[in-house]
Amino acid sequence: MARRDRTVAIGLPVAALTAFAACFLASAVASAQDQPLVAVDARTSLYEDTDATTISTTIVAAQASPIEEVTVSGHYLADIITTASVDVVSAATRGWEETRHEAAAGAAFQDGTVGVSGGYVYSVENDWSSHTVSLAGSRDFVEHTLTFGLNGSFTANAVGRRDDPTFDESLYQGSGGLDAAFVLTKRDLLAASYTLIVLTGYQSSPYRFVYFQDPNLPEYQLSAPEVVPNLRVRHALGVRYNHHMFRDTALRLHLRGYLDDWGILSGTTGAELVVGFGVLETGVFVRGYVQKAASFYQDGYDARYVNMTADRELSSFIDAFGGARVAVHSGALSVFEDLRAELKATGFAFKFFDFERLPSRQGIVAELAVGASL
């Protein structure tokens, strides 16, 4: 089946599922009249960087609790991407704009000790579509001092290529995770998470070309479509620590190590200081990331190899993010349990050590969020 036909075919059950989720949500809201447990939130962000890329992302989410232990939720997300980045330019194409749509529905049960949740996400854009199902469970132990959790998900992706109906590839992803959270003291929380992700299928970019030389034709620079391994096994271990400092102030720290069988090794660390002033809440945050390149990555190849990539995200680089946010919560007001709004601004910089076409990249992300609970 051609990819476009397949997208239409999978679109119909998704529309039915979305309608079902909407009806379920509406009935949940209707039956929850005695419990002020309906929340609607919207968040929009604008990303812009020095690599000629602008991304506008908007997400609208709703959740309701028809009974105390059960929450149903859903969201819609739209990504509008406009780019003329070095990737696009080096593929000898003009800049382009495309929109990605994402719809999700989920349900969760939480009785105070045991939690179970499940969800479904459908995502589609002009050259890609995916279905994801996920399940998670957790249980508290030792008077809620310890929480252990397990989670898993499966994603089926259909990969296409713009203006090429004959291009039809698949990518499958399975993931599993183990989580543990500890109450250390009345001021300190520690959480640790391990994630295993296995991907199999087409993982190259259909638009990215790699330059290389043929030893028999040294006067020419040749190019070929990017090729990366079909299998990727990824491991991530993260630790988060929250400390209540004084009055209404919290320090939130995180640290993550990552490695995969493509040879990427990376570390991430960050901190956020959150201070409350009555209905106002402010936060300042920093985050740093360092990465060692995939074993088959080269900025230029001296011959044709089995695996060749020009993906700067697989090269060696460092980046840093930092910013601030301010939020306001009304508390109970008229029929609302809470009205809230947030403004957030983030600046970032990347330094690529082995990517000549783009040695560095800077940018900003601005976000606005509003929400209400009934």
Add this chain to the structure above:
Amino acid sequence: MALRAVIVLLMLSPCFGCATVKPWDRGMLAKPKMAVGSDPLASQLEQHVYQYREGAVGGYGSVGGGCGCN
């Protein structure tokens, strides 16, 4: 097997040296700003920025509790 036992012991070690924090002592832990993953929508957009620009993903889990107050 011994390695597994060591890993489990290391994971549980934070609980050994401290008494259980009683529910009435969890006021500070119950504040939204102390929750692990307190704003899923904000986290989703934030991770969205990172996952397309970095080679790493995962490690931030799905457990949002830990204090018995969510």
